[in-house]
């Protein structure tokens with residue numbers, strides 16, 4: 470199914486993003502997975518393969534019905550929530566899912582990330598929500614993730630990890646990195662005592678500024 474230069478380029482970009490996720494410490498062992506919207510379906514990392522072994526042909530095309538071409542590798546066992554996330558968010562062109570350390574720790578304590586810092590607005594709202602727990606690989610988990618992502622570009626996943634969407638693979642990876650950094654900061658704040666949360670009015674102002682000026686990385 471590698472039938473165009475664009476598709477080949479996108480397959481390589483999925484691999485490069487998986488490498489970067491791993492290099493940046495977001496994805497212990499071979500946990501986590503990466504996909505990019507392609508036509509009416511998506512290109513997704515295969516199940517149980519080390520990222521440094523991947524070549525473009527290993528990336529799996531899956532159509533909107535969840536079908537893969539004959540001879541394709543098995544897609545990531547988490548393909549259902551990737552598909553559900555694209556359905557829930559028309560703006561998502563790429564998805565990064567990671568079991569990054571601090572996001573996963575909070576998710577296992579069943580804690581969402583509230584407005585303890587204005588940067589939670591990077592996920593598109595006043596907090597970073599926690600998707601309800603369901604067994605990995607199931608359509609129940611896909612439904613839970615889709616419900617959380619309807620309002621946000623990223624969420625934690627109970628007893629599992631995090632997922633981040635973006636307008637590009639680079640964007641999705643950057644957001645996953647931001648979520649992990651915020652999770653680490655929030656865990657640290659919790660050790661100091663009760664966090665002082667920003668109120669709704671302040672978060673409205675922050676969200677408005679994010680919309681006007683874009684994400685202020687340097688602020």
Ligand SMILES: [Zn+2]
Pocket residue numbers: 500501547566567568605629630
């Ligand atoms: Zn996972």
